[in-house]
Amino acid sequence: MYRALKVDERFCLICNESLDEIRSLEDLLFQHRTICTACQNQFKPVQKIFRIHDREWHVLYEYNDFLERLFFRYKEQRDIVLAPIFLERIRDHLKKMRSYQVCGLCSSDKHRLHRGFEPLIEMFKPYGIEVLSPLYKTRPVKQSAQSKASRKQIHTILKRKELYPLSKKKILLVDDVCTTGSSLEAACQLLDPQCVFVVAAHPQWLQTHASMGIEKKSSFW
Ligand SMILES: [Zn+2]
Incomplete structure (x- = not known):
């Protein structure tokens, strides 16, 4: 060797x-x-597009135990060196995101201050993609700790920042983990993005949306 x-x-x-x-x-x-x-x-690639309410959702990975542990290390244990690994597989295609205004569902200010960095922004930064943050939550919600019913309340919690100007460029909405999709759906209503990109979707979400998968190659991989 x-x-x-x-x-x-x-x-x-x-x-x-x-x-x-x-x-x-x-x-x-x-x-x-x-x-x-x-x-x-150990990553489980999905690399599939789902057409939901006439909008394309690009899903890179299935959320599995391996990713759960990685996200825990990265977000909760603040192991910031892990930032580039989530998009490593598609690194050569990410420059195509530059034709969009990439907008993310970022943490609440309280979470961000506690953590010291914004996980979503740092994930894209090594590849030269700036993630904008035009939305905010009126109170902190930790999605993973919420029941299905209370997750639906995200529609009343998520708001558009009034003094956050966006250009006329088409919008790509990005998120790290799609659990029920309710936050992303609420964000779609507020931002009307051209398409959605998620790093990892829960198996349950993938199952529920299986019939919406379309045979089309994503420009992001
Ligand atoms: Zn290794």
């Missing part, structure tokens, strides 16, 4: 394995990566 003896040896951002060891053809092909092939293989 080839072992590089360099001072600038690179390590997987997830598991800390050396990235300079070549174990497979994939290792040779993806030398620019920030994560190892073993970690990359």
